Amino acid sequence: MDMQFTSREDIEAPIDEVFAEITDFTRFERGAMRRGAEVARSDAQVEPGVGMGWQVRFKLRGRMRDVALRLSEYDPPNGIVIEAEASTVEAVLQVDLVALSRARTRLNVDLSVTPRNLAGRLLVQSMKLAKGKLGKRFRLRVAEYAMDVEERHKRSA
Template sequence: MKFVAKDDIEAPIDFVFAEVSDFEGLQRAAIRRGAKVTRTDARDTPGPGMSWDAAFDLRGRRREAKITLVDYDPPNGLRGEAESDGLQSECWVELIALSPQRTRMKLHVELKPQTLSARLLVQSLKLAKGSLTKRLNLRVADYAAGIAQRARRQA
């Protein structure tokens, strides 16, 4: 099952990549939303191999996930993989410079069930795909607006 969301951001591609790859900031945001996130690697610089353990509530159940950064390509994007309860997921962010001060951000999420219970979860998500896609688009637009606002403050 795949989801795609995109938004155009009034900020240079390098600034947008720096925001998207602010892993400590993303970790703090997840913790504020009730997730428990712990970094599990010992890398000094950002790059493939960074990993986290996360625990969060999804659809009324506590889930645990192992998240790994598998591709880090400044300023074009990054890709991560996660595994949780028989559900493998892949998430990647693609950045395209539309002009020196405008960047298109595309978020791709793909869910791949590996067990029967994960297949049932994905099947229930398919039934709600329209509303989930709408919610994802709203979240991406809100995140993009925050990046644009921070870029204006910094300019």
């Protein structure tokens, strides 16, 4: 009974640059902190790779939420997989990159959310009721991210 979100965007930038963007974990950490989340690394790795982890704490719907994130696949320049665990749900975020040409990359993003207990089942059930709206918002966020990556590429070119 899991919930699936998918999105695909084409980015006017070489695959190596797009991979560097999707693995700029420091930028993601800063962005989350700017939006009020507490982010702490849960590993001691210096180089990016499998095993990197984060403890993230943020407020959602009036309650504090704790999520453990772990980088479970790191395959330059093809993509990454991040696993997330919270008390009620677990999620897998898979980001795949495909070189369409030397200067164009397809970004495929797949998010799967699975309940861990009754509270998680209720959450996933309510997400399914709002699937159209949530899916649209997910695709919009991925599209905005792709545009940001493209803009940064144009400025650095």
